[in-house]
Amino acid sequence: MNINFQALGCRLNEAELEHWASQFMKLGHSVTSDSKDADIVVFNSCAVTREADRKSRQQINRLHRNNPKAKMVVTGCHASLNPQVVQNYLGVDLVVGNDDKEVLVDRLLESFDIPVEESMVVENSLFLRGRHRAFIKVQDGCRYRCTYCIVTIARGEERSRSIDEIISEINFLHQNGVQEIAITGVHVGGFGSDTGSSLYILLNEILTRTDIPRIRLASVEPWDLPDNFFGLFEDSRLMPHMHLPIQSGSDSVLRRMSRRCKTAEFTRIVEKAREAIPLFNITTDLIAGFPGETEQEWHQTMKYIESVGFGHMHIFTFSPREGTKAATLSGQVDKATKKARSHQMHELAARLKKHELKKHLGNTVSVLWEQSINADGNQWIGYTPHYHRVTSDNCAIRSSGILDVRLDQLGENGLVLANQTANKSITVDFKLAD
8 A cells, every 4th residue: 555644733743654654664555755646645633723723624625635536544633623523524534533643553454454464674764755854752742731732632641652662763763874863742851751761861861872973852841951951962962952932031921821931940941051062052932912911021022032042933923722721811912913023023033043143154064964955956955953954055965964064154034054165175974874
């Protein structure tokens, strides 16, 4: 059977696709990157905002139109929050809730009466989509209830994978040429809360028991980090970048959000990171127009964000989600005000990003080059250890390689680093694992 995987939303959804793809290939089936060629399409949906709900519906319709003969399986947060509704969408044959994701492959095989034939050779599905960074799901669910968040409701209680299983997956990926992994989950910092372990222990084990060259952390809640956490980054394989969601720069808004980290604590965490590792890149999430947000609170947020400085920001306009406490709070901010505040924050975020990138000009760094971005194949895009995007025209670059380049200038309105060193001699520092 030809199986196509699609995802909308977070990195966790991407990580789950990789896991399922490997499982199916081990059972003798093939993975196709084109849904039109598939016998079965698996769509991992999103519901983090109302817009994500809408896009999930649109994608389901699009997939069915493109290949009406294919069996369609829908899973993810949109499907978990609305199982009966999704089951009645045109073209949907099977809905698998988040609680059953671990047995999705078994459910699919049983529902569609698909034969199993063990495969002796498993091609890593990452390469079918041209990816050379792998997302590693280490846990699912969250024990906290931020008032705006529907994902914790959709994903359920915290469940951690075993460290041995995670290590085995990372070593398998590295043996197949993957050079960087990104640790992901719903509440990554909560890893081990149900098993007596911790994120600190997990990272130590990965550094000790694998040789993967680059290890990156996806989003981690700032309150989960112990005092000695940034000592781990003395190992250069752990990339000097973390995504720490702040959500607001006003403590009164953070209280209404039920966030467990206030601005003073967040500032101390950022200071520890930057003291431990030069140019440590902190990126963040922020919500504009949370219920009850006054002009004074918004001013506090703008001032705080500028004082901290972030390498990149994901800015969301507040969207009330049915089933969350925030949707019932008084003082809902009008649409025009939310839009204006979002615009102000986007302008500030761009200015802060340019300021951050300028600090790296003139440095030579190791970049993981991911793909060619033009038809001629002479322009490449990749990411520095600090997770800054870089473009280059260097002919020595290969899509699966780590190449040292000099950061010469800013490109794309000053929001991307650029290397224009064609005809210069640069040594490629890359080899596949034995």
